[in-house]
Amino acid sequence: MRGGAAVLPASSSDRWAVAMAMRLERHDCSLGSHSKQMRYSTTPQPLRHQGSRKIMATSSSSPPQPGGAVVAERRGIPAASFVEDVQTYLNQLGLDVNSTLAFLQERLQQYKVVEMKLLAQQRDLQAKIPDIEKCLDVVATLQAKKGTGEALLTDFEVSEGIYSRARIEDTDSVCLWLGANVMLEYSCEEATSLLQKNLENAKASLEVLVADLQFLRDQVTITQVTIARVYNWDVHQRRVRQASASQDS
Amino acid sequence: MQQAGGGSETEVTWEDQQNINKFGRLNNRYHELEDEIRIAKEANENFEDASNELILTDEEVVRFQIGEVFAHVPKDEVEMRIEKMTETTSKHLEKLKDEKDAVVAQMADLKKVLYAKFKDSINLEED
Numbered sequence: 001m002r003g004g005a006a007v008l009p010a011s012s013s014d015r016w017a018v019a020m021a022m023r024l025e026r027h028d029c030s031l032g033s034h035s036k037q038m039r040y041s042t043t044p045q046p047l048r049h050q051g052s053r054k055i056m057a058t059s060s061s062s063p064p065q066p067g068g069a070v071v072a073e074r075r076g077i078p079a080a081s082f083v084e085d086v087q088t089y090l091n092q093l094g095l096d097v098n099s100t101l102a103f104l105q106e107r108l109q110q111y112k113v114v115e116m117k118l119l120a121q122q123r124d125l126q127a128k129i130p131d132i133e134k135c136l137d138v139v140a141t142l143q144a145k146k147g148t149g150e151a152l153l154t155d156f157e158v159s160e161g162i163y164s165r166a167r168i169e170d171t172d173s174v175c176l177w178l179g180a181n182v183m184l185e186y187s188c189e190e191a192t193s194l195l196q197k198n199l200e201n202a203k204a205s206l207e208v209l210v211a212d213l214q215f216l217r218d219q220v221t222i223t224q225v226t227i228a229r230v231y232n233w234d235v236h237q238r239r240v241r242q243a244s245a246s247q248d249s
Numbered sequence: 250m251q252q253a254g255g256g257s258e259t260e261v262t263w264e265d266q267q268n269i270n271k272f273g274r275l276n277n278r279y280h281e282l283e284d285e286i287r288i289a290k291e292a293n294e295n296f297e298d299a300s301n302e303l304i305l306t307d308e309e310v311v312r313f314q315i316g317e318v319f320a321h322v323p324k325d326e327v328e329m330r331i332e333k334m335t336e337t338t339s340k341h342l343e344k345l346k347d348e349k350d351a352v353v354a355q356m357a358d359l360k361k362v363l364y365a366k367f368k369d370s371i372n373l374e375e376d
Contacts, residue, residue: 082263082266084263134315134316134317135316137315137316138315138316138318141315141320152320152321153320153321154318154319154320154321155312155318155319155321156317156318156319157317157318163319166318214274214277217270217273217274217277218270218273218274221266221269221270221273222266222270225261225266225269229261232370
């Protein structure tokens, strides 16, 4: 390794791009007979869910949303519509309480699947950011040693638990592992700027991902609240009916 | 966080829903912050251990891990590096703690608002 270049994984930016393309897969989910199929897609597209569009339309006629329009979806994740009034909501869906609850539960499951995927992506990114930082650290160390005339002595791992000693003389370049079995030699300056760029990309991706997760969790919360309300409404209706029945007799 | 039983229907408005969402977000962030704070504290403890060991050792050159490799670095430079790392982590830790305080305060406010409206038909406590 004398005079040679250190090998660092660069985690190329395309890999972020691939990871971040939000492969939510074709998650075809049937929404029951009242609506067409809806799916999470990679490209933003208007909601193919007529039921919810109807609901959106009515809920915007009563002015519940301060700050204007409600987002219909975010990067392929459909928004959960807020239910103003349970009775109207059920009429719109044209479903009874039980099928509505089943439909909402199904939707909740779908959200959970997407959440798992996003969380996995988040963990990935959170692991990669320190990795890149480490690489930057090494390049900085090499650069700092350059021109001092003394070699950098290092112990490096050859194989699990086996270390060997390397003497790195004045070096101008490092090799970055770009992935896909490709390694490229860069000058220290170029390597730093590439790694820096990758770091920024990773951080930006993480930020977007966190926002996606927040959006998703809001939809989960809305759906959970809706389920509770539909359920409570049903219980309430039954009691009213029971009360009036016992009065009649 | 769910509204439990009870046949009585309290009207849930979009504003309430948004408050509930916000509470959910804050609660999530709170747990993230707790984790991050724990990690930062551990890092600082490790730095402290390392610098204590440095004081005890007789060696002039120590192996300092940079990335995946152990570089042979003079003792005083390592001391400097550890000091710098401790400083960075401590600053980060302060920021995290401040954010946690802010989150806790906001959650307390939202709890007041939501409990006032929904009484015991909403549960905002951890299990």
